[in-house]
Amino acid sequence: MPTLEIRDLHVSVETKEGPKPILRGVDLTIASGETHAIMGPNGSGKSTLASALAGHPKYTVTSGTATLDGEDLLAMSVDERARAGLFLAMQYPVEVSGVSVANFLRTAKTAISGEAPALRTWGKEVRGAMENLRMDTAFAERSVNEGFSGGEKKRHEILQMELFKPRFAILDETDSGLDVDALRVVSEGVNRAKEQTDVGILLITHYTRILRYIKPDFVHVFVDGKIAEEGGSELADRLEEEGYDKYLGANKTVSA
Amino acid sequence: MTTATTDLTTDHSRAVADGAHTHGAVKPQGSRAERRTSFSLEDIPIPAGREEEWRFSPADRLQPLFQADLGSSGVTVEVTAAPEVTVETVGRDDARLGTAGKPGDRTAVTAWNAFQQATIVTIPKEAVASDVTSVRVRGVSQDASAAHVLVRAERHSEAVVVLDHDGVGTLAETVEIVVEDGAQLTVVSVQDWADGAVHASSHRARIGRDAKLKHVVVTFGGDVVRVTPDAEFTAEGGEVEMVGLYFADTNQHQEHRLFVDHAVPDCKSRVTYKGALQGAGAHTVWVGDVLIRAAAENTDTYELNRNLVLSDGARADSVPNLEIETGEIAGAGHASATGRFDDEQLFYLQARGIPETEARKLVVRGFFAELIHEIGVPSVEERLLASIEAELEKSMSVITGAPTA
């Protein structure tokens, strides 16, 4: 069964003062069809983990491994990782002026599957997926993320996940900024992808409300660059009640 | 570009990063109304380099064109005209020459004084040209030369005239454009010189009552290309649409200085120039002077310049400049922005499986697409798209280290 395997991952971020270590030994294994939730305080390194796995140039892996289905993910370029089946729904999706959503989706789909999608069925598929996510089909003609509201950007990320059919998807705070209806609609999209493609999911969140729609098989508590505790979905409820105090050392606050 | 938009080197304090704004009355120093124009070499001497109109230019590389003794052997001019259009080659003394305004800088005045023969393209009264008329200016040697082209659209005529510049040349050129009452003329000037070419071109247009000029400038090739289009309205109801597209590679200097002179009421001008830059030493300059004189009530004007910097070491100067001498205007605005293709955009597109070269192409094509469709001449649009693809291939090889085809 395909797995995304992360072993003792150490990652630094480039800063003006030189490299700054953020991840300090992350171990995580996700199998197809599984949903893992990661919760943790601000600044603990959750987005860093997501970006480093996707290959953002700002982050340097200083030690450890990450493999997708046995293949060395860290040896691949950003686009190779995506073509290998990794998807990252970003916390802050980037605007790309002048490139229409329709053109972008077609270009990305072509790159990922290695051939242009059949014209007739693709258009239908895109429209169908947009309707499911309650996105006006007029978005197809707009520039990628340009002028999209926060919630619209998140829907657009999940739209891509449904259309590109990755083997593993990292959802970085896809739930933040969504109103209650949007949260349900987006969660349904994720669940559809789970059913149809058996995608393995790493879901980064601060709130349990999304976990009522997307049931996690495992919950990981992320503190100070690594996983501090693991459990089932009951752990999420406990975190929401108790916060992260017990994981943070007495003299330790969330680092700025 | 919306992300990482900076006014890199604009010295116009009102240039905004994104979007536009409208002015009340603004009077910057060195009004265009006071700029000297003349047919005489003595009146416009060789620049020292610090003059307002030369301060961004590589004066050393333009030196040959500052001289009074320009020849004519460096270029050939060939015209393929639509059947309705007449073409003549005339001497200096033809009375129709020099009617579209006076030279406004040194290369314009050397060009005017040195040309031996001029090419006149006339679209006769009420004629509608059934095809594009093509004027091909070909550089055949590095001998510093002068050339003169006059395009005359007589009353109520309609035509598209495309000037093409290629080969290797060192050329000071005048393009006079006369659009008589009610005529509709499109003039496209493509500068696609080979490496080594140096070109200074003064376009001077006069637009009559209810006439419309669409003026398109496309600059890709050549070491130094400096085009200075002037447009002047002579009666009410005139309209000018000025569109420009440029793509500068390593060590290329591409400069476009426009001047729209609103001297009469009820005229409209629209200026849209977009440029991409790639490679060390790529330098583009865009200066857009718009003058709305006291008499030009109900003027409607808007100018826009956008630059997309694709790599480090390239520099885009952008200076919009709007002078308004009357309070009674319909609209006046400008916008200028220089954006970078940044790492975050590249990461986003690559994270969707799109390889780096493809991602850059996507962004550059997107940047130019709308502008190209504004040109409205299908044969030109197709060529432009092909040229942009070729430029992209060139610039991709800079990134990937692959040899150019």
Ligand SMILES: Nc1ncnc2c1ncn2[C@@H]1O[C@H](COP(=O)(O)OP(=O)(O)OP(=O)(O)O)[C@@H](O)[C@H]1O
């Ligand atoms: N360029 C940088 N310079 C300095 N510190 C940085 C830089 N980039 C990231 N960091 C730091 O790395 C740490 C981890 O950031 P990260 O975005 O991964 O946190 P997070 O867990 O996703 O937080 P949040 O819940 O707020 O999204 C933070 O302390 C952040 O300030």
Ligand SMILES: [Mg+2]
């Ligand atoms: Mg984060």
